Every structure is written in C-alpha cells, then in structure tokens.
Amino acid sequence: MKILVTITETESVDTVFEIDGLEIDSRYLSTDLNEWDAYALEEAVQIAEDGGGEVVTATIGPEGVEGTVRQALAKGADRAIRVWDEELAALDILDPLTKATVLGAVVDAEQPDLVFTGVQSGDDVFGATPVALASTLGWAWGTVVNDLQIDEVAHVHRELEGNLEELTDVERPAVLSIQTGINQPRHASLRDITRAQQAEIDTRSLADLDLDVDAIASPIEQTDLYEPESEGEATIYEGSPEETATELAAVIEETGVIR
Amino acid sequence: MTVLAIAEHRRGELREVSLELLAASRKLADATDGGLHVGVVSGDIERYTERLNREDVDVVHTVAYGEEFNHDVYTQAVTQLVEAVEPTVVLAPNTVNGLDYLPAVAERLDIPIVTDATELSYDEHLTVTRELYGGKVETTLDIDTQQAAVTIRPGSWPRAGGTGDAEISAFDARIDESAVRSTVTGFQEIGGEVDxxxxxxxxxxxxxxxxxxxxxxxxxxxxxxxxxxxxxxxxxxxxxxxxxxxxxxxxxxxxxxxxxxxxxxxxxxxxxxxxxxxxxxxxxxxxxxxxxxxxxxxxxxxxxxxxxxxxxxxxx
Structure with missing residues (x-):
C-alpha cells in the first residue's frame, strides 16, 4: 500500500516576542514538525512496515522547511516531496483551499492508496485542509481519527467532544486526518537521522504540478496581527518556592476544601 | 445580506453551540439589516426546529434525511441549501463535526473558508478575528467575496434567547446515495473507574x-x-x-x-x-x-x- 502523508512545519512563539506589522520576526519563532503530522506519519509507517508499501511525504514550504522534512524521513518516510516557488512565496496567507489545491495536485501525480494528514497544524489551527483536500480529489474522508483498521474499507474511530467516539466505515481511497494519541511516534535513531540528511528531497513548482497562479489565488487578506489584551485577573504570587507555596496553601485553606 | 447558520445535533440532542451560532449569525445579519436563515439536517428536525425558532430567526430550513450526522449527507444538503438561499455567509460551529463537512461545502462552491472565528463583523466585506500560536497572538482577516464559509468557536457568543415566529420551510435536498461513502456504525463512550x-x-x-x-x-x-x-x-x-x-x-x-x-x-x-x-x-x-x-x-x-x-x- 502506498500512503501519502502531508507534513507541515509549525511555528511557535517564544515567551517574549515582538510583532512588526503583520509579521513576527523569525528570531522569536521556533519551528518543529507539526505534532499531529508526527502521529499521521507514524500511523502510515507502521502500516507500511506491517504490510509492505511506501510512505511518501508532501510539504508546502520554502527551502527552510527541509529540516522538518528530513525529520519525517528520519522517522520512516521513504521519499519526500516539497512544493514551492515564487508564486506560492508571494501569497499573503496559505488558506485551506489553496493548500488543498496544491496537495491535491501532488496526490494526482503520486496516486497513493490513502492520504494521511494531521487533524490541524499547531500554529494557524485551521483544521480545514484535510476535508477540503478530500473534496478536491473526489475521495471519501474520515476526520479526527484516533483508531484505525484497514481492510476493504477504513474502520475508524472519530474522536468527538466529551469522551465520545464515533465508529465509522470509510470507503477507499480516502483522506484520513489523524488525531494525537493514536500511536506513540518513534524517535529517530542517529543512523536514520544521518541517512535522512543525505536523502534527496524532490522539489516541485506549481508548473511542475500543472497548476497556474490563478489556481492558488486567495481572496483572504490578513489585515492585523496583535497580542490580545490580557483579560486575566489572576493574583500572581512572587518569591521563593517556599514563599509562593505558603501563599497558595493559605488560598487553599481559605476555600475550605481541606476537611 | 443573508446569513445561513447550520445547526448541530448529536444522538438526539440539539447541541447548545447551535444557539450560540444563532447569536453570532443574528449580530452579523443585523449589521446589514439582513435575514437570518437556519438550516437543520437529519434527525428529529421538528423538535430541533422548535428550539431553533428563537427571536429574530426568519426562516428555518429543514432537511429530513437520516438520523445521525453523516458528512456526505451534510455536504450535499448544505451545498444545495447555500445555492438556494444564497447567503453572504454560511456559518457552522467549529466542532469536530462542523469541520467535517463545511470545508467540503466551501470547496464545492469555490468560496473561501475561515475557521475558529472568535469575532465577526461586516462592513462592506466580512472581517473575521481568530487566534494564532495557541492564543498568544490574534489576527484579523478580510474576505472580499460574494460568499464565505466560517466556523465559530464554541463559547465565544451568548446563546440566543426568546421565542421567534420563523417560517418553517421543508427543503427538498437531493441526496445522491452513491456519493455517501462513509457509514456511521455506532458510538463508544470513553469511561473508566474515575469520574x-x-x-x-x-x-x-x-x-x-x-x-x-x-x-x-x-x-x-x-x-x-x-x-x-x-x-x-x-x-x-x-x-x-x-x-x-x-x-x-x-x-x-x-x-x-x-x-x-x-x-x-x-x-x-x-x-x-x-x-x-x-x-x-x-x-x-x-x-x-x-x-x-x-x-x-x-x-x-x-x-x-x-x-x-x-x-x-x-x-x-
């Protein structure tokens, strides 16, 4: 079985950061393999290890994301595709339908049996790309999957709110968005990391995928970026651990929960 | 402009976030003296409609098809409903199931989708506020199109109250069963020894x-x-x-x-x-x-x- 896994590099802001216009300077940002994608990748790699097959990753992003792509290669992906060019770089934001269009073209070119994605990315948290991608392809889909068995169909557990799971059978081919906790993502060995450093990453432009700039035009414009005003009214205690612990103990005693 | 809000229900109960959705939709519709239409798909639509008929709801469109949420049914029904009602904005809750069909509706209609909105406003175009980086940063997005799809964050709007006198309209959605490619076979509650x-x-x-x-x-x-x-x-x-x-x-x-x-x-x-x-x-x-x-x-x-x-x- 051939599984394509979408891999995103996510950014997180440092404790102290500054916003300049519509951007946060990269020195205040840390990057990593998107947490959800790590679980999607592990699920695909385990299926390929158990039953044979190939795991191919697809990433939209500039050359700078190759470190993250290599993390995915070190954790068991067989090949990696990265899509980027000047037209993508010129976009204001990469919205879900744009991502779905680009990733859909990669799927068309690769013809996998299944596509795994993370449920969402940790930085912009759109959570809409998996279903938009399935719709672009005309495929079936299953989202927020935290348990998966594959035979003629994909038997999935979908994690709903409030400790409830929906049991659903999804026809194939399908796009499945994978929830954290479905497995335990592996740590790459030093040997795997070294191998991944030397691996070739297949880089493609929109033209390579038979897409033109009109296909990725987005009507969504970012107009502001700011730190939300604090609405918190917490009393913050300062001092040594002993001092703050004494303050907290007094608060706890005041609540009357200690009987 | 018209706003279309798609209600959410699960296992026989209308979910409370549906009432928050009405409040968010009403506010948006009011900004342009527009109408508030509500869609309810599958299940006990009569009972749900009764609860959704709140103050200032103009029309409730009902789609009688099946019992539980199925994203293939919702995608078809809501896509057709948007084509019929022609709202400026179609809204759903930013829930596991809301995100399970609205992106497909947006993709099919080729309209932009923005998820997890915490504030909405309309002044010649739609403006959506949402969070980034785990809530440490907020951003506003302007969407300059005839139509847009948005999911709203639960708990960010009050629940709509009052009793309305909405027109109840049965919508004849044509569900292509060959395009229903997922089947819900059951539910499983995650319990344990400790509550x-x-x-x-x-x-x-x-x-x-x-x-x-x-x-x-x-x-x-x-x-x-x-x-x-x-x-x-x-x-x-x-x-x-x-x-x-x-x-x-x-x-x-x-x-x-x-x-x-x-x-x-x-x-x-x-x-x-x-x-x-x-x-x-x-x-x-x-x-x-x-x-x-x-x-x-x-x-x-x-x-x-x-x-x-x-x-x-x-x-x-």
Whole structure:
C-alpha cells in the first residue's frame, strides 16, 4: 500500500516576542514538525512496515522547511516531496483551499492508496485542509481519527467532544486526518537521522504540478496581527518556592476544601 | 445580506453551540439589516426546529434525511441549501463535526473558508478575528467575496434567547446515495473507574511534567489534598494517565470547588472544560494562557513549587 502523508512545519512563539506589522520576526519563532503530522506519519509507517508499501511525504514550504522534512524521513518516510516557488512565496496567507489545491495536485501525480494528514497544524489551527483536500480529489474522508483498521474499507474511530467516539466505515481511497494519541511516534535513531540528511528531497513548482497562479489565488487578506489584551485577573504570587507555596496553601485553606 | 447558520445535533440532542451560532449569525445579519436563515439536517428536525425558532430567526430550513450526522449527507444538503438561499455567509460551529463537512461545502462552491472565528463583523466585506500560536497572538482577516464559509468557536457568543415566529420551510435536498461513502456504525463512550466531573478538588497535570516518573510529585500533592488527579491532553496522549482523566473539549467538563493546574499551558480546548470556583495555576511561562483564566498563579518551576506546596499542606 502506498500512503501519502502531508507534513507541515509549525511555528511557535517564544515567551517574549515582538510583532512588526503583520509579521513576527523569525528570531522569536521556533519551528518543529507539526505534532499531529508526527502521529499521521507514524500511523502510515507502521502500516507500511506491517504490510509492505511506501510512505511518501508532501510539504508546502520554502527551502527552510527541509529540516522538518528530513525529520519525517528520519522517522520512516521513504521519499519526500516539497512544493514551492515564487508564486506560492508571494501569497499573503496559505488558506485551506489553496493548500488543498496544491496537495491535491501532488496526490494526482503520486496516486497513493490513502492520504494521511494531521487533524490541524499547531500554529494557524485551521483544521480545514484535510476535508477540503478530500473534496478536491473526489475521495471519501474520515476526520479526527484516533483508531484505525484497514481492510476493504477504513474502520475508524472519530474522536468527538466529551469522551465520545464515533465508529465509522470509510470507503477507499480516502483522506484520513489523524488525531494525537493514536500511536506513540518513534524517535529517530542517529543512523536514520544521518541517512535522512543525505536523502534527496524532490522539489516541485506549481508548473511542475500543472497548476497556474490563478489556481492558488486567495481572496483572504490578513489585515492585523496583535497580542490580545490580557483579560486575566489572576493574583500572581512572587518569591521563593517556599514563599509562593505558603501563599497558595493559605488560598487553599481559605476555600475550605481541606476537611 | 443573508446569513445561513447550520445547526448541530448529536444522538438526539440539539447541541447548545447551535444557539450560540444563532447569536453570532443574528449580530452579523443585523449589521446589514439582513435575514437570518437556519438550516437543520437529519434527525428529529421538528423538535430541533422548535428550539431553533428563537427571536429574530426568519426562516428555518429543514432537511429530513437520516438520523445521525453523516458528512456526505451534510455536504450535499448544505451545498444545495447555500445555492438556494444564497447567503453572504454560511456559518457552522467549529466542532469536530462542523469541520467535517463545511470545508467540503466551501470547496464545492469555490468560496473561501475561515475557521475558529472568535469575532465577526461586516462592513462592506466580512472581517473575521481568530487566534494564532495557541492564543498568544490574534489576527484579523478580510474576505472580499460574494460568499464565505466560517466556523465559530464554541463559547465565544451568548446563546440566543426568546421565542421567534420563523417560517418553517421543508427543503427538498437531493441526496445522491452513491456519493455517501462513509457509514456511521455506532458510538463508544470513553469511561473508566474515575469520574473527574464528580470531584470537588482536582489536581490537573499537563505537558510541563515532562515524564511519567515525574507524575509522582503531583500524586503527592493530590494525596495531601485528598484530591482527584486529572490531566490535559498531552499526558493522556503519552499514555501516562488513562483517558477518563482528561479535562477539556475531548474529555470531560469539570466544575470542582478547587482546580490546581500544574504545567498546563491552557489551550482553549482545555480551559473550556473547567468551571472551577477557585482556580490555581502553576507554570513557568508568564505568558501561558492559563493565567488568563486562573484566580491565583505562581510563575515558577513546578518541580520546586509543587513539592513545597505539598510540604506546606502536609505540615498544616
């Protein structure tokens, strides 16, 4: 079985950061393999290890994301595709339908049996790309999957709110968005990391995928970026651990929960 | 302009977020003296319609097809409903099921979708406010198109009240059964030995605890308080505590007298599940969103503060 896994590099802001216009300077940002994608990748790699097959990753992003792509290669992906060019770089934001269009073209070119994605990315948290991608392809889909068995169909557990799971059978081919906790993502060995450093990453432009700039035009414009005003009214205690612990103990005693 | 809000129900109950959706939609429709249309698909539509017929709802469109949510049915029904009603904005809750069909509706209609809105406004075009980077940053997005699809964050709008006199209209959706390619075969509740929703005192632990072995210090604190141990998502995902201990959207909503959050950053998915009388947070990141909801906090290393607190409580 051939599984394509979408891999995103996510950014997180440092404790102290500054916003300049519509951007946060990269020195205040840390990057990593998107947490959800790590679980999607592990699920695909385990299926390929158990039953044979190939795991191919697809990433939209500039050359700078190759470190993250290599993390995915070190954790068991067989090949990696990265899509980027000047037209993508010129976009204001990469919205879900744009991502779905680009990733859909990669799927068309690769013809996998299944596509795994993370449920969402940790930085912009759109959570809409998996279903938009399935719709672009005309495929079936299953989202927020935290348990998966594959035979003629994909038997999935979908994690709903409030400790409830929906049991659903999804026809194939399908796009499945994978929830954290479905497995335990592996740590790459030093040997795997070294191998991944030397691996070739297949880089493609929109033209390579038979897409033109009109296909990725987005009507969504970012107009502001700011730190939300604090609405918190917490009393913050300062001092040594002993001092703050004494303050907290007094608060706890005041609540009357200690009987 | 017209706003179309798609209600959500599950296992025979209209979900409360549907009423928040009405309030958000009404506000948006009012900005342009427009109409508020509501769509309800599958299940006991008569009963749901009764509850959805709130003040200022103009039309409730009902689609009688099947019982439970099925995204292939919803995608077809809502796409057709948007084509018929021609709303400027179609809204759904930012829930697991809302995100399971609205992106497909947007893709089919070739209209932009923005998810997890915390504020909406309309002045010649739609403006959506949403969070980035775990709530540490907010952004506004302008959408300059004839139509757009938006999901709204639960808990960000009040619930619509009053009783309305909406027109009830049966919508004849043509559902192509060959395009229904997923089948819901059942539901499974995640239970366990412990019901954290019943506890008066909860000590909840998050990612900051770093390893399973370190849980010992929060267990000691819980013991000193005769409290129940709970957790945020990363601890459950790592298998360090069972799923019945999870507080938040995916897990349980809790309302203890005292809630002590240890090493929990405070994502909206977590804090939306906590309604504590007294809320204490211990975290070494002063900008962690948990301090936005806490009553008392300590910004310091939990590995020092927690044992010191246990010591204090044991002594007294």
């Amino acid at each position: 954290i929703a019943e506890a008066d005192v909860l000590v909840a632990v998050g990612r900051g605890i770093e390893s399973e072995d370190n849980l010992e210090i929060v267990r000691d604190l819980a013991d000193a308080l005769d409290a129940t141990l709970a957790a945020s998502r990363p601890v459950i995902d790592n298998g360090w505590l069972p799923a019945d201990r999870q507080v938040g959207q995916s897990g349980k909503t809790v309302s203890p007298e005292l809630y002590i959050a240890v090493g929990i950053s405070g994502t909206v998915q977590h804090v939306s599940g906590v309604r504590a009388e007294t809320f204490i947070a211990i975290n070494d990141d002063p900008n962690a969103p948990i301090f936005e909801v806490a009553d008392y906090g300590v910004v310091d290393d939990l590995f020092e503060v927690v044992p010191a607190l246990t010591e204090q409580l044991t002594r007294s």
